[in-house]
């Protein structure tokens with residue numbers, strides 16, 4: 509039997525690094541030795557008690573990659589020695605939504621790293637259909653971005669960005685920076701990033717942003733109207749996760765345009781939108797939840813080198829220092845975009 513070090517989430521503000529025995533696998537499961545696991549905003553929300561849908565005690569971490577070290581006899585998706593990543597969502601398969609093919613909005617989704625043990629551990633056990641092989645030339649640290657990329661790929665699909673579509677991304681965190689890169693590739697122009705972190709401007713420009721706006725220094729609405737000949741943006745992407753951010757995005761959208769709500773807000777947060785303006789300018793509000801059908805494409809995007817994720821992985825911590833990793837995520841010091849745990 510394998511023993512492993514892992515970070516167990518017990519209740520809000522309580523997570524401890526512990527030694528645990530790894531249970532035996534079922535015939536349709538494999539063991540992955542985790543090499544890199546991203547800390548997501550969702551992990552922080554759960555840790556702080558802002559969202560409550562985890563099932564503690566549980567090992568958090570749903571953005572990870574590693575090497576396959578053991579496979580059950582029914583496993584077909586990976587073999588021992590493969591680089592792999594994990595599609596963490598775990599729907600019930602039997603509710604009406606699942607059976608209608610809308611499995612990613614299944615109300616009974618119990619993902620790895622939230623309700624089932626995830627990647628903040630030396631080893632992970634995953635079911636065959638949740639495992640994806642990653643090409644050897646993709647680094648483990650890069651492959652740990654597959655899950656966040658898959659959600660952004662879904663958002664890009666829903667945004668409907670065509671060549672020349674004006675796009676504003678609000679939020680310069682990892683998701684915002686992924687959106688900037690993929691929106692550019694989809695033809696966004698002008699492409700605007702709104703973030704308080706001015707040190708990110710240079711990187712965003714490198715990723716293809718035509719303009720960067722700090723809401724501290726400038727009124728984003730005025731700046732966006734200037735950049736779009738008074739029209740506002742066709743697509744505005746909310747990548748912060750708050751009611752205030754949704755309102756800020758609404759301010760930037762042009763008539764007939766679309767606001768994508770992507771960030772995960774605290775459960776009790778709210779926002780207010782002007783219904784008359786919403787109606788008469790025929791604005792669309794589009795939620796982007798998870799990654800239906802996008803996981804394999806996210807690996808493809810990484811494998812083809814269409815994204816720079818190395819520049820986003822600014823901080824790395826061993827598993828023993830996961831508390832420090834969470835603190836950095838919460839404090840977001842200058843120079844910080846994304847933290848990875850390297851078990």
Ligand SMILES: [Zn+2]
Nearest residue numbers: 548549550571
């Ligand atoms: Zn996440």
Ligand SMILES: [Zn+2]
Nearest residue numbers: 600603606614
């Ligand atoms: Zn279901």
